[in-house]
Amino acid sequence: MSYQNIYKLTIVNPNMRHPQEIEVWYIMPAIRKELCNILLDKYGFNQKEIANFLNITEAAVSQYKKEKRGQHVKLPESVLSEVNISAKKIFNEESTVFRETQNILNHIRDTSTICDIHKMMDDSVESDCKECILHLK
Helix, strand or coil: CCHHHHCCCCCCCCCCCCHHHHHHHHHHHHHHHHHHHHHHHCCCCCHHHHHHHHCCCHHHHHHHHCCCCCCCCCCCHHHHHHHHHHHHHHHCCCCCHHHHHHHHHHHHHHCCHHHHHHHHHCCCCCCCCCHHHHHCC
16 A cells, blocks of 8 residues: 555645644743743742743743743633643642643644644745644644
8 A cells, every 4th residue: 555545645835844843943932931920920839940840941931931932922812721721730730741731732733723823933834734734633
């Protein structure tokens, strides 16, 4: 059986960034920024505790707080809601930062928010592109 029979082949702009690059460069920093702010403001964690939880430096936490990192993408309300739920689970020790980050990323993929952000951050993505939806599930 050939791959052509398994996957529908589509022509993709060769200059288009991979959706995983968008996740790493833009979405994950935005998630970390929101988690930092929630854990600082709502749950009273200090920067050192957050740095340990997120496996980042205290300086990175400070930069997230001051909007020097993670500022390129404004997460939609549906995602912010998920981040708040995840922060509560982390605070209550019901889950880990790793697991909750993956849950948020899955939500972003499942709701096609990845496509919206991809189109905003990469001019080479065509308006009717569905590659992220087809291949990230």
